[in-house]
Amino acid sequence: GPPALLSLMLANNETGAMQPVAEAAEIVHAASGVVHVDAIQVLGKVPFRIKDLGADLVSLSAHKIGGPKGVGALVLGADVQGLEPVLRGGGQELGRRAGTENVAGITGFGAAVAATMPTIVADMARVENLRNRLEANLRQTNDSVIFCESVARLPNTTLFAVPGLRAETAVIGFDLAGVAVSSGSACSSGKVQPSHVLRAMGCGPELAQSAIRISLGWSSSESDIEACLKAWKRLAGNLTKRDHETVPERF
Template sequence: GRFASEHVTLAPVTAAGRVDPEALRQLLRGTSATLVSIMFANNETGVLQPVFEASEVVHEAGGLLHVDAVQAFGRLPLRFESCGADFLTLSAHKLGGPKGVGVVAALPDRPLPEPLIRGGGQERSHRAGTENVAGIAGFAAAAAAALAAMAGESQRLMVLRDRLEAGLSEVAGTVIFARESSRLPNTVLAARPNMKAETTVIAFDLAGIAVSSGAACSSGKVQPSHVLAAMGVTEDMARGAIRISFGHTTTEADIDRCVVVWRDSAS
């Protein structure tokens, strides 16, 4: 079944945006928590989480660990059997595959949650209805292509990320959130004092560049990023944060255009 909100506790993160395994240990001590869910990489900051260390803490407490690896799969080396997770989830569209297709991987003896869609016995009785064969095949093809190119592409994206951050930082007051943390090679979250994210997003849009105010799934909401709030970022800075992410079609020229828009929007 689903967890009611009163049965869910949020684990704190450091100012660098990482879950602290020791704080997690203290949180689990004396509780009856059965499941801990953690991102492999945060979708706003790109920060990589201490998944293996967290798994040790969770298993010591007698719980199970779910890892959301949607952002990391195809961009970073990832092996289910060595990351310490009991459950792992992936999504095709992050790799350029079809939307609406995902994977729930589980160790053989772990109990899977109750199905959201009931009926027939498809998908090992965990999701009723005719299988989306075309979507599944598309996911497999996208994953194969992404994994084959991963090593070189991740390095290329990292160079572009560093170029972008260097250019953005030339504007006075620019903050690159979690810049010193280990992060995804393709994600940058930045802000300036007294900056309105909505205004900046429009400036980029007029230049033909799509960016978002925080995560794409929450872009357009008026409240500041809960991720930055958890990191202790002031509300003023959090309200101005924009996320710039890129992929295999992004070029140095695209990065340089982003820097120009950022600079112009500050003047």
């Protein structure tokens, strides 16, 4: 039969944690498997060399670096064989996706790469400093947890939680203050469920349901951090309900 396929994210989109994909690729290749790496979240944030990932296929997307939405790239290793076309018909895109190419979008992707890559280290160092300042203040909230803070992770991502906090309510409160954040929860069948990522990490439902993600970008500024912290201090005082007899899980 066909070889087994393992698909991994180079960095998790909720926690920002970087994954050891090169090590995983060695294990999979030893068993004659094929490895796909989703590097979309990392592009424009952390410099990396595609060949160092050890993957057979790597996915990238333009919108993560300010390029056009709906345009991506699939980088194939020289030994990859037998891929079926996404759309059958003409021979466009090396016979893998029929139909007229989005030339404007593809060109925009290339322009975004050319504009972003030369300044990625300096830009992300600035963003990481903002993120560190944000997290230093978040830690002042009793029982707060910042996930994956001790491992290699994206410089712009913070996923934090406080037991007893209703994340969906906090998201609305941030929004009313003009601050865009997201909940670590996923909506399924009309019910808010804890983040499957945090549950897979062994996090209990109370903490997982209170998780909030804050992502910074190239345009984020000191004043943005000030506004975020101001909103959080107000929300933390109004929304957090703690049970001091319960010891929260920590990562």
